[in-house]
Amino acid sequence: MSGVHAHALHYHGHSPLHRLAPHVKLIALLGFVGAVVATPAEAVWAFGIHAAVLATAVGLAELPLGFFFRRLSIEIPFVVFALAMPFVGSGPDVMVGPLSLSVAGIWGAWNVLAKATLSVGASVVLSSTTEVADILAGFDRLRSPRILTAIAGFMIRYLEVVAGEVQRVRTAIAARLGDQRRLGEAAALASVSGTMFIRSYERGERVHHAMLARGYSGSMPRMGEEPATVRWVEAAAGLAVAWSVALTALLSS
Amino acid sequence: MHVPDGFINAATSVGTGVVAAGGLGVSLRRAGRSLADRQIPLAGVTAALVFALQMLNFPVLPGVSGHLMGGALAAILLGPWMGAAVVSVVVIVQALFFADGGISALGVNILNIAIVTSLVAFPVFRGLVRVLPKTRVAAMVAAMFASLVSVLAAAFAFVAEYAVGGVGGADIGAVLGAMTGVHSLIGIGEGLITSAALGTVLAVRPDLVAGLADVNLAGNHTVPTRRAVTAFVAAGLAVAVALVVFVAPNASPDPDGLESVAAETGFAETAQDHPIGGPLADYQVTGVDSETWGTILAGVLGTTVAFAIGLGLVAMSRRRASTR
Numbered sequence: 001m002s003g004v005h006a007h008a009l010h011y012h013g014h015s016p017l018h019r020l021a022p023h024v025k026l027i028a029l030l031g032f033v034g035a036v037v038a039t040p041a042e043a044v045w046a047f048g049i050h051a052a053v054l055a056t057a058v059g060l061a062e063l064p065l066g067f068f069f070r071r072l073s074i075e076i077p078f079v080v081f082a083l084a085m086p087f088v089g090s091g092p093d094v095m096v097g098p099l100s101l102s103v104a105g106i107w108g109a110w111n112v113l114a115k116a117t118l119s120v121g122a123s124v125v126l127s128s129t130t131e132v133a134d135i136l137a138g139f140d141r142l143r144s145p146r147i148l149t150a151i152a153g154f155m156i157r158y159l160e161v162v163a164g165e166v167q168r169v170r171t172a173i174a175a176r177l178g179d180q181r182r183l184g185e186a187a188a189l190a191s192v193s194g195t196m197f198i199r200s201y202e203r204g205e206r207v208h209h210a211m212l213a214r215g216y217s218g219s220m221p222r223m224g225e226e227p228a229t230v231r232w233v234e235a236a237a238g239l240a241v242a243w244s245v246a247l248t249a250l251l252s253s
Numbered sequence: 254m255h256v257p258d259g260f261i262n263a264a265t266s267v268g269t270g271v272v273a274a275g276g277l278g279v280s281l282r283r284a285g286r287s288l289a290d291r292q293i294p295l296a297g298v299t300a301a302l303v304f305a306l307q308m309l310n311f312p313v314l315p316g317v318s319g320h321l322m323g324g325a326l327a328a329i330l331l332g333p334w335m336g337a338a339v340v341s342v343v344v345i346v347q348a349l350f351f352a353d354g355g356i357s358a359l360g361v362n363i364l365n366i367a368i369v370t371s372l373v374a375f376p377v378f379r380g381l382v383r384v385l386p387k388t389r390v391a392a393m394v395a396a397m398f399a400s401l402v403s404v405l406a407a408a409f410a411f412v413a414e415y416a417v418g419g420v421g422g423a424d425i426g427a428v429l430g431a432m433t434g435v436h437s438l439i440g441i442g443e444g445l446i447t448s449a450a451l452g453t454v455l456a457v458r459p460d461l462v463a464g465l466a467d468v469n470l471a472g473n474h475t476v477p478t479r480r481a482v483t484a485f486v487a488a489g490l491a492v493a494v495a496l497v498v499f500v501a502p503n504a505s506p507d508p509d510g511l512e513s514v515a516a517e518t519g520f521a522e523t524a525q526d527h528p529i530g531g532p533l534a535d536y537q538v539t540g541v542d543s544e545t546w547g548t549i550l551a552g553v554l555g556t557t558v559a560f561a562i563g564l565g566l567v568a569m570s571r572r573r574a575s576t577r
Contacts, residue, residue, distance in 0.1 A: 030356065037357040038263040041420070111420050115259025119356050127350050135349065145281050147293065151342045154297020155304065156350075162301040190446040193306055193321075194453025197330060200302045201461055204295035211294070 011128040017061035018129045020231060022138030028235040029126050033119045035242035041111035043249030047118070053242050054121050061129045071124040072117065083109060132156050154207075162200060169196070255347065256362055256411070258355030265418025270360025276368040277341050283334035296331070300339045300346075303327060306446075307343065322407065324370025325378070325400035326447045330454065332463040333375035340367035361414055365407040374403035378464055389455045389470050390477050396451045397444035397485045401492070404440035408432045437493030441486055452476065 017025070032053065039046045058068055126135070136149045136156075169192050208216075261269070303323040323343070328336030341363045347353040354362045381395035412429045419428070454461055459470070 033258060033356040034263070037258055037266060037355075041259075108420050112257060112259040116257040116355060119258035123349060123356060132350065145278070147281055147285060147338070148277075148342060148345075150293045151296045151300055151339065152346055154294050155300035155342055155346060158298045158301040159304060162298065163305040166302075166305045190449035191453045193302075193326070193446060194450035195457075196302055196306075197299070197326075197450060197454055198458050198461065200298040201295060201458070204292075204298040207294045207298070 015062040022130050022134040023141040024235050026138045029122050031239040032122050032242050035246040036115050036118045039246040039249050041107050046245045046249040047114045049245045050118050057125050255354035256358040258357050262418040266357045273360040273363040280334040280337040284338050296339050300342045304343050322366050325374035325403045328371035328375040329378050329464040333371050337368045337371035365410045369407050369410045370403040373406040374399040377402050393448040393452050397448040400444040400447040401440035404436050404443050408436035434493050441489035
C-alpha cells in the first residue's frame, strides 16, 4: 500500500497544481476562502473576479469540467436551503412576479450561494490534486498538532472499511427484517452503531498490535514521493488578486 | 447542522475559529494525558465510525435533514476531551476533503458539533448516572437525556453565533424557534441511537465505556422499558414545545435593526406579509389578540406540524428505501 488513495476524490494527473507542495496549497485555500467570505455580498463584480481566480486554478490543475462540476454538486443541500431564505427573511419585501420576497433574504441567499460555491470549488481543487497522505503531511509541515493529523490519518485509512461494514450490516438487517418501515428496524439500526463501535475499537487494538510488530515507534513512515515544488510567488499572486478585490469591495461598500 | 461558507460573516467566523481552536487545543492536551500511543489508531477508527454514522441522514423537514452528531456518543464512550478531539477531526476532514461544511465556518462547526456537544453531554451524563440507580438501563436513560441536551446546546450555540454575525436578516426569535424546535426532534433521534449504542457496548464490552469507568453497574438487562422510551420521547417533545413557548417570544421583544429602521423611515407600511406565509405569517395566529399568545400558539403549532412532517418523511423514505 503506497500511501492512501482517496479513490473517488483524487484526480490523477501531473499538472503544475498536482506537483505543488501540499502546505502551499493549504495556505492558498485558506487565504482564498478567507478573501471570498470577507467580500461583501453587494459587490457582485468582486465575485466575478474571485470566480476567475478559481477558474485559473481549475485550468492549471487540468481538471475536466465535468469532473469539477460533478464534485461541486455536493453543495446542493445548501442551495435548497439558500433558496428558502428570501421567503423567511425579515425586513422590506419586493414583488418578483407573484411572489413577495424579502430583500435581505435575497441578498442572504446570493451571499451563501456565491461564497459556498467558490469555497467548495476551491476545496474540490485541493482534494482533486492532492493525495490524502500529502494533505496530512502538509498539515504536519504547518505544525498543526501531531495527534490531530495522526488521528485524521487513521480515520481516512479506515473510512472505507468502516463505511463498507455499516453498509453490509444494513444489508443484513434488510435481509432478516424485510422492509424498513416499522420502528423496530430503526431500533435495530441504532443498536448496530454499538456493535460497530466495538468492532472498530477492537480493530483499532489489532491495528496497533500489528504496527508494533512491524516496528512502529511513534510516527508513520512516508511511502512514495511527496510533491515538492514550492511556488510561494505564484500562490501569493493568486491570493493577492483575491484579497485586493475583497479589500476594495469592503472599502467601497 | 454543518454551516456552509457565507452564512456567518467573516469577523464572527474568525472569532469563533479562535474559540474553537482554543477548545480543541485544551481537549487535545487533556486527551493527550490519557492518550497512550495505542489509542491513536483507536481514536482514528472511532472517528471513521462517527463519520460513517453521520452519513446516515434522516429527513426532518423539507430541505432539512438530521443526522447523528455523535458528540454525546463519543464523549460517553471515550471521555469528553477525547470525544471532542475525535469529532473535531471528523468535522475538519468533512470540510477539507468532502466540502461538507464551510472552510471559513470550520470554527463554527467544530465548536457546535464537536466541542459543545461533547463538553455538555459528558457532565449531564455523569450527573444523571450519579443520581439514578446504578443499573445499565438507568445509564442508557441517562445517555438519552445527555444526548438530547447536547444537541439542544449545539443549536443554542448556533443561534448565538447567528445573532452575532449571521447573514440574511432572518429574525433571531424565528431562528431560535426553528432551530430549537427542529433540534429537539433531532435530539430525540440522537438520544435513542446513543442509548441503543451504549446498551450494546455495555452488554458486550462494558470495560470500553470511559464515562462509566469508575461505576459498578448492576444488572445485565440492556433494553429500557417501553415506558422509559415513551417518557423520553414525550419529554423531548415537551422540551420542544416549552422552548418555543417560553424562549422564542422573549428572544426579540424589539423589532430587529432593519425593521426598526423601516419603521422610522416610514417604509414599514409598504412592506407586506408573504402571501405564502399562510395563517402563521409573522408567527402570529390570526384572530388571537395578544401578540405573545399568538407567537406562542404559532410556535406550538409549528413544532407539531414540523414533527408530523418529519415523521411522514421518515416513513416515506423508509418505504422508498425498501422498494429500491
